[in-house]
Amino acid sequence: MRTHFRSTPPSLVEAARIDGASSGTVLFRVLLPLARPSLMTLGVLVFMWSWNQFPLVLVLIQDASMRTAPAGLGFFVGQNSTDVPTLAAGTIIVMLPITVVYLLFRRSFVAGLLQGAMKG
Structure with a gap:
């Protein structure tokens, strides 16, 4: 910014x-x-950062019903390490919101990244 x-x-x-x-x-x-493209880029990056807060949630939240989706997937992997199709489905469910947000804002995201890269 x-x-x-x-x-x-x-x-x-x-x-x-x-x-x-x-x-x-x-x-x-x-x-x-x-600044709209730059603000969109910042918004997408902050969303991705907050969605992937695995270590913070792992340390601070002890109640299983309050965990975020990525933290829940981490605990799910520990419990079901041999059930590969279920793990793959859980991974897709956790990745889906970030993929959708990126696809919706990809033009603004790329434009915002390139705006700061040009010198002149």
């Missing part, structure tokens, strides 16, 4: 200021619409 906002041309902010825009107006009507 820092790279995106640092690469935003200052002339856009100056033009908005000359037109009489306040700081909030510059943020919400000029800067945030330009």
Whole structure:
């Protein structure tokens, strides 16, 4: 996000200021619409990070009914190490939400990643 906002041309902010825009107006009507792909990328990455919180859930949550899906799959593997079809089905169920989120936002995700990579 820092790279995106640092690469935003200052002339856009100056033009908005000359037109009489306040700081909030510059943020919400000029800067945030330009940052949409970067914000989408950040949202997808935060979702993936929070979905895959295996060690934290493993340590902090002792109640089996409160575990997240990846932590539940980890305990399921320990209990059913020989039932491969059931383990494969559980793995697909755990991977499905991240795959769906990525497929829905893939254009914005790639655009947001490339926005900070360009120098100029």
